Amino acid sequence: MILGIDIGTSVTKAALIDRDGTSHNHASTNSALITGPNGHVEQDLDDVMDSVARVAREVAHAASEPIEAVALTAQGDGLWLRDAEGAAVRNPLSWMDARASDIVARWGEGGADSVTDRVFRLTGSGVFPGCHAALLAWLAEHEPESFEKAAVAGYCADAVLQRLTGEITVDASDASLPFLDVRTREYVDEALELCGIANWRHLLPAPAPVDATFSLDAAGAELLGLPLGTPVSSGPYDLQACSFGAGAEHAGDGTVIIGTTLACQVFTHDTTNKPEFEPAGMWLCTPDPDLYLRVMPSMVGTAGLDWLLSMFQLTPSDLTRLLDESPAGANGVRALSFLSPAGERAPFVDPLARGQFTGLTIASTRADVVRALCESVVFAARHCLEVLGFDGELSASGGGVRSSAWAQLLADVMGRPIWIPHEAQVGIRGAAQVAWKRLGTPVDTDAWRTQRTRLDPNLDAHAALEAGYREYLADLAAARAQWNRA
Structure with missing residues (x-):
């Protein structure tokens, strides 16, 4: 069996996985998020x-058999x-x-000649505030001394790997956004x-070979309390690992993950950006050099629902x-x-x-507001999949689909069957x-x-929700114009 460890944003989980795909001896614990001003x-x-x-x-x-390896x-x-040595030079x-x-x-200004568009044409990945590109640029401007102390600018998984093995490397799935040419697995200097961060290129470790173990x-x-020399496999990072764990692995297979974030992704052999793509999402390398994962990861999934339920002094068990x-x-009631x-x-x-939230009256109930938010998350998933041009088999995972009603809502909005894995620990x-x-x-x-x-979808419900989806797209178009009004 393998000891799998999933280091999430606020929760770290572990389980033993048998070769038949079943998990045992689950454990989880919280890790802290340190929040401050200005986001x-x-x-x-x-x-x-x-x-x-x-x-x-x-x-x-609690393992009853020897542990063959650790999978991160x-x-x-x-x-x-x-x-x-693997010590953090700053949080x-x-x-x-x-x-x-x-x-x-600022990078988005200038239309087709903007930094955002040009980077997207080079790598197929969009940039956003929490990605490597933007954070490196911010530190270069406000905190360059941190770079002087650093030997590596990496990600969570390779930070943990370095502390466990002493190795400085990165899985190609992590390195894919935003500087990697996923076809060559090399960084794009342009x-x-x-x-504006070419001076710090030496901090980016070379992606590990597809078959690398440590x-x-x-x-x-x-x-970890394990024998010296136990093999360690690091990656792919959690979005891709969830696709594999949910049963998606072939070109054309898609996955929706309604977790803390909302991720929609499709495996493909084709790395051509579709003309209708805005500069968003990412291409990810996979363990198969000829297979890629096209991902549209929205920022908020269950996190938004948790916030709303807490406002109403409710819990996920009420969903x-x-x-x-x-x-x-x-x-x-409608929501974005x-x-x-x-x-x-x-x-x-x-x-x-x-x-x-719109359409509220004094007759609106907590249930209406909660349903509106849940519908908007699923509408966002459909929007992402439509932009991807997805039309294959769809799997679903994450905390959201543990609610049978929310899972059914996803099938109804999509108007197609969805496949839900029996195992909840899909990332591990x-x-x-x-x-x-x-x-x-x-x-x-x-067999997995x-x-x-x-x-299966309820076709009557699908018909009723179709109008809601069109209203969602109209609301979104109007909101985007408002957000960016001069």
Whole structure:
């Protein structure tokens, strides 16, 4: 079995994964988010490492069989600056951080000749405030001394890997956004120059080979309570790992992840940007050099619902009841779910994007407002998938689909069946699947794909929600004009 560890934005999870894809001995613990003025969101690397150690030791202690390897997956984007020994030279900056919003807005000026558009044409990835490009540019402008202390500008997964193995590297899935040519797996120097950070290129580690594994060093073995030399596989990062864990792995397969963020993604052999793409989303390398993942990761998924439920002094356990209490269309209440202080990053980039509720009257109920927000999240997912041109098999995962009513809403809005994995720990499951392949003993992925439930749409509900989706697109177009009014 493999010990899988998923280092999320605020929760670190671990589980043992058997070769048949089942998980055992789950453990989770919170790690801290450090928030500040102007949308600052940071983490503490030592706190993150403590969370990794806690869940790994708890799970490994209960293992009934030897652990073949450790499989890591983690949140992507952000900026995790470290020295040669793996110590943070400053607090890591989260992908949710909004401090570089003004830089991204400035990069977006100039239409087809803007920095944003030119970088997108070079790499296929959009830039947003919490990505490497924007955060590196902000530090270069406001805090260049941090670069002088740093040996590597990486991500969460490779920061943890360095502390466990001593290796400085990065998985190509993490490195893909925003400077990598995913076809050659090499950084595009012109993109770095456009963002004004070419002087710091030496801080970007070369992507690891697709079959790379590493080994726990003495410090890592002590931290996790595992034998020295235990193999470690790092990556792909969490969005892609969730796709594998949910049963999507072939060209044409799509996944919707209704988690803290909302991610819509499709596997493809074609890296051609469609003409209708705005400069948003990302191309990600996968463990297969000829397969790529096109991702549209919206900023807010269940995080927006958690905020709203807390405002009403409700909990996620109330969600199914609330959705049942309000009909499709939420009795006229409509919402836009752009609730991140950093704005939106897919299927468009706008640091000024903000959420809204309309159609409220004194007759509106909490259930109407909650349903309107849930519908808007699912409408956003459909919008992302339509921009991607997706028309294949669709899997769904994340905390949102644990609500049967919200999962059904997704199927109804999409008007197509969705496949929901039996296992909730899809990120850990996907990371373990990749780890076994890297170890040279791949699992039977076709058998793993059978461990899913098919959820069919209610065609009457789909028809009722179709008008709501068209209203959503109209509301979004009007809001975008308002956000960017001179």
